[in-house]
């Protein structure tokens with residue numbers, strides 16, 4: 001194999017690691033953001049329900065005040081009843097009192113309903129409080145983890161970039177340019193081994209003459225199908241590599 005190709009394989013390996021690290025550095029803050037957004041949504045829901053509880057409490061106070069007012073009105077009507085002499089007026093007043101009592105009863109029923117709603121709302125809020133606390137802890141823990149991981153990855157990236165720079169020095173500029181061009185179009189793999197005449201980048205057969213030239217190791221050959229730069233390793237070397245990685 002041409003020595004510059006061997007170095008280019010090393011460059012590609014490190015480029016792939018750099019790509020993974022870079023992707024992790026992008027992904028981790030997004031994951032944290034998703035957890036934070038979930039917490040914010042839970043908090044917003046909690047606030048809305050807490051507001052609803054306040055509304056119910058106000059309704060209850062208002063309705064209780066109305067009941068008290070009605071009770072006062074009924075009491076007054078009953079007192080006036082004592083002073084009425086006319087039978088017709090007396091009956092009319094009784095009717096009026098019955099009507100007021102009916103209205104008061106309805107309001108009292110409403111107060112009971114409101115009390116039930118208030119209790120249910122309190123229960124729901126208590127449950128949400130627990131969920132909120134758990135999510136808050138999750139976010140705090142995740143933030144810690146992400147910060148630690150990001151710091152570690154940034155350190156790794158700095159080392160990798162340095163190594164990459166050194167490795168690239170061993171590859172001719174023209175070849176590097178071609179490598180970058182193919183790499184961007186072939187999902188990060190620009191140089192690919194050939195095994196038994198098959199390009200392992202696209203799993204297609206290369207031309208027999210290309211395979212012969214490749215084995216001679218004097219010129220740079222690209223796959224006719226995927227355009228990747230090709231290299232050939234002695235079969236023993238490949239088998240060793242395969243059995244080595246399998247164990």
Ligand SMILES: [Zn+2]
Nearest residue numbers: 199202223226
């Ligand atoms: Zn190919």
